[in-house]
Every structure is written in C-alpha cells, then in structure tokens.
Amino acid sequence: MEAVGTHCILELYGCPLELLDDPSYIQRTLSDAVDRSGATLLSMQHHRFEPQGVTCLGLLSESHISIHTWPEKGYAAIDVFTCGDVAMPHRACDHLIESFRSQKHSLKTINRAMQVGRQTPDMPMAVQVSS
Amino acid sequence: MEAVGTHCILELYGCPLELLDDPSYIQRTLSDAVDRSGATLLSMQHHRFEPQGVTCLGLLSESHISIHTWPEKGYAAIDVFTCGDVAMPHRACDHLIESFRSQKHSLKTINRAMQVGRQTPDMPMAVQVSS
Numbered sequence: 561m562e563a564v565g566t567h568c569i570l571e572l573y574g575c576p577l578e579l580l581d582d583p584s585y586i587q588r589t590l591s592d593a594v595d596r597s598g599a600t601l602l603s604m605q606h607h608r609f610e611p612q613g614v615t616c617l618g619l620l621s622e623s624h625i626s627i628h629t630w631p632e633k634g635y636a637a638i639d640v641f642t643c644g645d646v647a648m649p650h651r652a653c654d655h656l657i658e659s660f661r662s663q664k665h666s667l668k669t670i671n672r673a674m675q676v677g678r679q680t681p682d683m684p685m686a687v688q689v690s691s
Numbered sequence: 692m693e694a695v696g697t698h699c700i701l702e703l704y705g706c707p708l709e710l711l712d713d714p715s716y717i718q719r720t721l722s723d724a725v726d727r728s729g730a731t732l733l734s735m736q737h738h739r740f741e742p743q744g745v746t747c748l749g750l751l752s753e754s755h756i757s758i759h760t761w762p763e764k765g766y767a768a769i770d771v772f773t774c775g776d777v778a779m780p781h782r783a784c785d786h787l788i789e790s791f792r793s794q795k796h797s798l799k800t801i802n803r804a805m806q807v808g809r810q811t812p813d814m815p816m817a818v819q820v821s822s
C-alpha cells in the first residue's frame with residue numbers, strides 16, 4: 561500500500577514556560593502553523609491542566625495537528641500528520657520551533673500506512689536533531 | 692529527560708468499509724478503547740469527509756487518541772498517546788484492532804521526549820506486526 565501521508569513527530573525542548581502555559585498563544589500558533597503548511601484547519605479543541613500544561617488538538621482536512629505541553633520542563637510533544645502530497649507539514653514544524661523559541665528539538669518523519677511487513681524497527685523516517 | 696509517556700502508532704488494514712465510514716461507531720469504539728486503557732476522555736471532535744472517510748480526535752487527561760480512516764482502502768491510521776505510567780495504551784490498541792476487525796495491523800511504540808541526541812533512526816520502539 562502506498563503511503564497515505566506524512567506524520568511529523570516533533571519534540572521541543574528549552575521553551576519558555578509562559579509560552580507553553582498559554583492556551584491562547586498555543587491555539588494561535590497552531591493555527592498559524594497549519595496555514596504555513598498549506599493545510600486546512602476544520603476545528604480545534606483544547607484543555608488547560610492544573611497546575612499547568614495545555615493540550616490542543618486541531619482537526620485538519622488533511623488529518624491532524626496536536627500539542628501537549630509540560631511548561632515546568634520547557635517541553636512540548638507535537639504531531640503534525642497530513643495526508644496527500646499538497647500540504648507541507650515540515651513548514652508547520654519550522655513555525656512551531658520558532659514560535660515556541662525552542663532551544664533544542666527533535667523531528668522525525670514517518671510515512672503512514674507503510675509499516676506492514678517490517679519486522680524490525682526500521683521505520684522509514686528522516687531524523688533531524690539540532691540545538 | 693525522562694520519557695513523558697507512550698505513543699502507540701497503529702496501522703489497521705483489511706477493515707470492513709462500513710465500519711470505517713461510520714462516525715458513530717468510530718466515536719463509540721474510541722471511547723471504549725480509552726476506557727479499556729484506563730485513561731480519561733475529556734472531549735472529542737470528529738469530521739466525516741465526502742465521499743468517505745472519518746477523522747476523530749479524542750482529548751485525554753493523559754494526551755490524545757486519534758483515528759483517520761480510508762474506508763475504500765480498508766485502512767485506518769491510529770495514534771494513542773498517553774502520558775504517565777498509569778494508562779495502558781496497548782489495551783486501547785487491542786480493542787481497536789478487534790473492533791475494526793482488522794485483518795492485518797502494525798503497532799509501533801515510541802517513548803516521547805527521549806529523542807534528542809539520537810542522530811540515527813533508532814527510535815526506541817517495540818514493533819509488532821501480525822496478520
């Protein structure tokens with residue numbers, strides 16, 4: 561089966577606490593990131609946890625974008641999954657890395673729907689780690 | 692940094708078209724899967740695409756669950772991401788595999804927040820492929 565799309569798994573480290581604990585900033589940043597990628601945001605839900613931390617999930621015409629933040633650790637776990645070959649999820653990732661002022665990040669890319677038959681952990685992925 | 696949680700990347704193949712194109716069945720199945728895992732569902736959004744296909748995103752106290760279906764291919768792309776060490780995301784995956792009557796699946800597990808410093812595609816993951 562052909563890949564249905566691209567799933568970017570992005571880890572952000574060293575982000576300012578106040579950005580990762582601000583639901584409005586997070587929603588706006590995710591929305592902007594979707595725009596940059598050329599994808600279409602259909603709806604968004606979010607939740608702010610006590611004492612800190614935010615989850616925001618965006619439903620896209622092309623799949624989804626998600627973020628979970630741990631402000632106290634300066635860490636955010638992000639996924640950008642876009643089906644088709646029009647949207648450019650890496651552009652969304654670039655915007656997120658910059659907007660959350662990440663000092664260090666890890667970005668892995670998975671081609672979804674191409675996993676069957678692989679018995680070893682050799683997922684087709686591109687790895688980029690920078691600091 | 693310690694892992695913040697477990698992210699299961701599940702690909703389902705060979706599922707009946709009618710199950711993958713039924714938003715009510717999909718929402719109920721995801722909700723049941725969350726229950727099985729011991730996680731807590733806070734909210735859910737979904738969208739049915741034309742002419743077919745459903746996306747459903749569940750926001751959890753422990754992170755998220757998502758599904759994107761391609762009924763015409765019998766394929767669904769699923770993510771179950773749970774932070775902490777109480778929820779058992781693999782139990783959710785077992786329920787989803789069974790409920791969508793998947794003839795073949797691929798399940799990969801990633802420990803989120805443990806990627807920095809790895810320059811090679813050797814993500815810590817468990818791979819299980821069965822048919």
